[in-house]
Amino acid sequence: MNRLKHLLPDSLAARLVFLLAIAIIAANIIALAVLAFQQQSFDQRAREEREIERIAALIPAMEAVNVQLRRVIARDASTRFARVRVEDAPLLTETATGTRSRYIASQLAETLGRQDVSVAIIDRPLPPGADRNGATHADQVIAITIPLSARNGQPEWLNVVTNGAPSRAGRVDSRPFLTVLSLSLLSVLGVAIILARHLTRPLSQLSEAAQAAGRGDHTVRVPETGAREMRQAARAFNAMQAEISQFDAERMRMLAAVGHDLRTPMTSLRIRAEMVDDDELREAMVRTLDEMTVMADGLISYAREGQDAEKMEPLDLGKLLRQLCQDRGATCDVASGVEVTGRRVGLGRAIGNLVDNALRYGEVAKVTLTQDRHNAIVTIEDNGPGIPPDRHKAMFQPFTRGDDSRSLETGGAGLGLSIARTIIVAHGGSIDLANREQGGLRATVKLPLTRQA
16 A cells, blocks of 8 residues: 555645556456457457358258268268267267257257257367366357268268367457547547646645645635635635634734833833832832833834734845844855745844844854755854754744843844744744854854745
8 A cells, every 4th residue: 555655646636647648548448358359259259150050051061972972971961170970879869958058959949940849068188287177168169960861771860079160360459448448538638638737726825825834824725716615725725824813813903012012111110110219119110111112112013023014025045144243243154046925024133133142242243145946044143052952843933032031232122033933934934043063152044035946
């Protein structure tokens, strides 16, 4: 079963065409087998009819001559396929009960105009060691007995043992069969390929839309076309996308509202904290309020990125990275002519967050850009303390940081990596963290190329 699965093509359209081709070939082979069987039956019937005509022609000639000439005629009529004898005793006394025997007897009786014809199908003796299970009609012979008119008061019988005359040499000609099979395959598969593509196109569109939705793009919709089942699936997918999009919009609006509404009471508390006479208490209160301000600003920023309505367009990624490095003072080593499809502001924000983190936790940040066959690869390296490997995945969760501080001096509320990952995944890419062997952290971003090599 596993080997059979490996033989099947990968795509649904190719599998439909492949299975249809197998069905056509199997149907033609079955038709060829039926044709060969029918041809054997027709040949057998034709041989038997020819032998009936030959025997029927012998009877009038033998009835008209004397005993000696009868035996001469019988000897001359014998062949290597039939033994004809005029004998004093009958070989058979009655017709056997088989369908084939009765048919031959009735044909002879009708041709001769008499009913005293006896026919039987008997087994031919096999050589020693032969297998009777493999016997066919070729291993059987036809025995026929017809009484002749008495001469000199002595009754005589014509006894014939024949295998039905020689069979036609050859089998069913395979050349016409192969020609018909090739033409039928070409014509049917040509139509099948067009039909399979037409049937599977809505499924491909649904698959692409589902992948986009998995990356966070809830604006994509599927055309409600194709077969009824595909229209129903597309309609259900579009309804799901609309509900998720509405839910996300409400969630982001709520986050933005919470972050915005927190600013007013925190500003009021900060003014009051500044009026506290105890220096130590005042500094602690102000520090706490600063952390809360960072968190509120982070909520607003996170909500803003979730509601990004910027359109996707072709981007020169190298040019964008050089600008980011120049603005932040990072080292830049990027290849030219690397083009991706994305949102300029969104990607700038995502990669900018990674560069900012590298500069914040390390003395330098180095940005490089390369490409493979399918992806643009951006790496951001620093020489900071790194992050424990068991926390790499957790760092992409909101409000997760490499240290316990949330002060303005050490970098905010821990939303930078979460925002960066949300934007990059929405572009069909991926982001991974790894510690460098020589110390520091390496962030690797992969984005699909607009023009793949």
